[in-house]
Amino acid sequence: MKKLNKLLAILLLAAIFVSSAASPVHAAQRVETASPIQQFFSSVFRNLGKSRQKASKDTELAIVLDAGHGGSDYGASANKLYEKALTLKIARYCKAELEKYNGVKVYLTRSDDTYIGLDQRIKDATGVGADAFISIHINSDASKTAYGAEVYYPNSNYKPQVSEEGRKLAGAIQKNLTSLGLYDRGIKTLNSASKTTYPDGSQTDYYAVIRGAKQSGYPGVIVEHAFISNLSDAQTYLSTDSALKKLGIADAKGIAACYGLKKKDEDLGELHKTNITKLSGKSSSRVRVEWEQVKGATGYEIYRSPLENGKYKRVGMVEKSTSTSYTDKKVECGNIYYYKVRPYKMAGDKKDTAGFSNAQKVKLLKTPAISVKAQDARIKISWQNVKGADKYEIYRSTLKKGNYQKIATVEETASFTDVNRKPGKTYYYKVRAVCNGIRSYTYSSYSKIKWQ
Numbered sequence: 001m002k003k004l005n006k007l008l009a010i011l012l013l014a015a016i017f018v019s020s021a022a023s024p025v026h027a028a029q030r031v032e033t034a035s036p037i038q039q040f041f042s043s044v045f046r047n048l049g050k051s052r053q054k055a056s057k058d059t060e061l062a063i064v065l066d067a068g069h070g071g072s073d074y075g076a077s078a079n080k081l082y083e084k085a086l087t088l089k090i091a092r093y094c095k096a097e098l099e100k101y102n103g104v105k106v107y108l109t110r111s112d113d114t115y116i117g118l119d120q121r122i123k124d125a126t127g128v129g130a131d132a133f134i135s136i137h138i139n140s141d142a143s144k145t146a147y148g149a150e151v152y153y154p155n156s157n158y159k160p161q162v163s164e165e166g167r168k169l170a171g172a173i174q175k176n177l178t179s180l181g182l183y184d185r186g187i188k189t190l191n192s193a194s195k196t197t198y199p200d201g202s203q204t205d206y207y208a209v210i211r212g213a214k215q216s217g218y219p220g221v222i223v224e225h226a227f228i229s230n231l232s233d234a235q236t237y238l239s240t241d242s243a244l245k246k247l248g249i250a251d252a253k254g255i256a257a258c259y260g261l262k263k264k265d266e267d268l269g270e271l272h273k274t275n276i277t278k279l280s281g282k283s284s285s286r287v288r289v290e291w292e293q294v295k296g297a298t299g300y301e302i303y304r305s306p307l308e309n310g311k312y313k314r315v316g317m318v319e320k321s322t323s324t325s326y327t328d329k330k331v332e333c334g335n336i337y338y339y340k341v342r343p344y345k346m347a348g349d350k351k352d353t354a355g356f357s358n359a360q361k362v363k364l365l366k367t368p369a370i371s372v373k374a375q376d377a378r379i380k381i382s383w384q385n386v387k388g389a390d391k392y393e394i395y396r397s398t399l400k401k402g403n404y405q406k407i408a409t410v411e412e413t414a415s416f417t418d419v420n421r422k423p424g425k426t427y428y429y430k431v432r433a434v435c436n437g438i439r440s441y442t443y444s445s446y447s448k449i450k451w452q
């Protein structure tokens with residue numbers, strides 16, 4: 001008797017230690033019904049097993065994916081398809097998708113075409129400390145007319161908490177499956193047809209894996225993805241790997257939604273593209289690019305190419321999220337350039353980038369070469385047409401290094417006559433070419449200063 005008390009004390013301490021180390025979220029999800037002492041001990045043992053399995057990651061959710069049938073058990077077959085092969089593919093696709101999330105460890109009850117009994121599947125799941133057991137199946141019906149998806153979850157007998165968690169899981173998976181277009185047959189429970197009972201005398205679940213998982217303290221669900229016996233379901237949802245992949249991804253999304261899992265790269269996934277808002281030549285050898293600020297960006301990369309669909313080279317970087325402009329000084333007048341901008345984000349040492357903005361074009365104008373001639377009381381400023389220019393601005397000053405005023409803007413002509421000349425005074429002139437940029441004007445450099 002004394003020995004037993006000592007053992008009880010040790011177990012109690014172990015239970016306190018284990019439960020304090022478990023993550024609060026998952027601990028809450030794993031709450032068992034107010035239990036007889038027997039159940040308390042089985043829970044302690046289960047948790048001890050679990051902490052041994054997950055010595056370093058005891059907060060990870062353990063999801064067991066069970067590809068139905070296998071080996072000598074083919075499951076249903078119709079329309080040249082075998083259930084055991086389809087379930088294995090869906091399970092693999094689901095695992096690959098689910099592993100993109102943080103805080104989850106994914107197990108398969110089988111990863112090849114082998115036969116495993118139903119009890120063994122639950123034993124294996126319990127052995128790895130399963131938090132949920134998702135059994136993957138394909139439906140079949142002799143009538144061939146039945147179609148759509150349905151998910152079975154544990155009835156509310158014996159461990160209502162397991163039933164409740166299973167109902168949420170089933171609902172989340174069903175929601176994602178039906179969003180693929182599968183007909184919604186609903187989520188269901190099914191009681192055993194015989195008089196078998198749980199330890200509390202309540203009627204058991206019909207399906208062995210749902211029953212076994214509940215007895216081990218975690219929810220088991222059976223996902224009947226589509227009807228192999230229905231031609232339309234088979235052709236649309238079961239005949240190609242890409243269709244099966246969609247089913248696996250839908251299952252994974254449902255599981256992730258149910259347990260609030262976050263994708264590993266979720267922060268980076270939300271880094272959006274930007275748009276170039278302004279692009280123009282600021283002189284014959286300078287281009288200014290402006291773009292929209294992107295939430296979450298650490299900085300931006302600026303790319304340039306002489307061809308719209310050519311090879312873009314990175315020409316600059318802005319290492320500040322709020323800086324949304326860049327001046328490129330390594331360009332030559334007369335040329336056409338295309339620009340793209342993409343935001344990036346640093347996650348530790350790792351740099352992740354969003355997609356590129358659309359390409360925008362800028363044409364750099366050549367500098368006009370001017371001549372200035374006096375004609376009596378007038379001064380004529382003339383130049384050669386600059387290719388691509390829409391207009392020209394004429395500036396004048398009374399001092400060579402003085403303050404130049406814009407005295408005229410002319411279009412479709414290559415000269416201007418200044419009639420406002422005071423006798424005996426020297427005037428200094430310079431001209432620049434202008435054309436439209438993206439929401440801004442592109443300017444050539446100013447011409448050399450000439451005077452009369």
Ligand SMILES: [Zn+2]
Pocket residue numbers: 068069075076083136137138
């Ligand atoms: Zn099946």
